[in-house]
Amino acid sequence: MKFNFSKAAIAATLLMSFAGANAMAQVADPFGTPANSAMPEREIAMSNSTKYVNVAQGEVVKFVSHGKSFTWKFDTFGMQPFSFSKIAPQGFDGANATVYLGTNPLYRGH
Template sequence: MLNTHRSALAILCAVLAGSAIAAGPTGTAADYGTSAHHGAAQRIIELQADTRHINVTRGETVTIVRAGQRFTWHVQTFSNKTIFALAEIAPKDMAVDGIAVYVAANPQYAGS
């Protein structure tokens, strides 16, 4: 009976270890956060014709606007990801090619 419990524990540990590895970057928009409701935005970023980058903070929710189109995003990148292309998260029909998103660490989580 004790061997059965050890076997079950070993299987559980293997499953949990595999899940931890799977929690890494996925190569999708989910690596940069999640879509959010427009009312949740803390600020609005209006893209101009000459915009080449925007600055956001990890944990911030922003609405991004260009030529009458908009989307809202809650920025939640992996801690080592500080720059990505806006096209990774924008709607496919929104013209944002060549615009970079710079992600600052959230000062709320900085040590003193």
């Protein structure tokens, strides 16, 4: 009986670890996700001379350039700066810009 209980405990532990890994896989993309263009909190004009953009975690931003646009939700837990080219459509101005993420007071839990 003891041997079977050990197997059951190991199986339960493995099952829970897989469930946790699956839940983490469904958490936000490292850079955020595309968003509905009708819901941006603000709009940022981009050009090839744009060096950086500052956004907050959870913020929805519409990026515009030469009549083109896309909207992005920065629903990420990460705080590391990254290249704008990671989220921008190919050929969109500002590809060399760096995105800096600021903390959102709602994410702090205070």
